Amino acid sequence: KLVYVLNGPNLNRLGKREPEIYGSQTLDDIAALLVERGEALGCEIEMRQSNHEGHLVDWLHEAQDESAHAVLLNAGAYTHTSVALLDAIRSISVPVIEVHLSNPHTREPFRHTSWVGQAAKGTIAGFGAQSYLLALEAAAAL
Numbered sequence: 001k002l003v004y005v006l007n008g009p010n011l012n013r014l015g016k017r018e019p020e021i022y023g024s025q026t027l028d029d030i031a032a033l034l035v036e037r038g039e040a041l042g043c044e045i046e047m048r049q050s051n052h053e054g055h056l057v058d059w060l061h062e063a064q065d066e067s068a069h070a071v072l073l074n075a076g077a078y079t080h081t082s083v084a085l086l087d088a089i090r091s092i093s094v095p096v097i098e099v100h101l102s103n104p105h106t107r108e109p110f111r112h113t114s115w116v117g118q119a120a121k122g123t124i125a126g127f128g129a130q131s132y133l134l135a136l137e138a139a140a141a142l
């Protein structure tokens with residue numbers, strides 16, 4: 001089962017970026033955890049990160065073209081702004097699971113709206129790096 005894990009803006013700075021909110025693990029650390037758990041679950045992980053909205057759109061289309069089993073998407077701040085990502089998720093049939101390290105609902109009001117969440121199969125948020133592993137479990141079980 002091929003699982004794309006797509007990460008949006010500023011997530012390349014995980015570990016250094018507001019560690020009191022996002023934790024001390026880097027995106028590479030999370031990738032390693034996902035690959036290890038993926039092996040146990042029969043999932044191959046395709047991990048990507050970009051600070052550019054259009055790359056995330058292109059990769060969602062690619063996940064469809066590659067017949068991926070699921071996509072885990074942490075769109076970062078684009079979660080709260082991007083109609084293009086909402087439309088991209090609606091343009092594919094691969095299920096997309098929205099992932100966040102923090103729980104946006106406990107934070108600033110502008111984080112309470114998720115465009116991604118309006119098209120996602122489901123959302124896992126608030127568990128730090130563990131959010132990704134929980135989302136992978138959910139993806140594997142789909």
Ligand code: DQA
Binds near residue numbers: 079
């Ligand atoms: C985030 C939450 C977003 O509100 C924020 O813009 C991020 C990270 C998270 O994983 O908690 O960049 O997606």
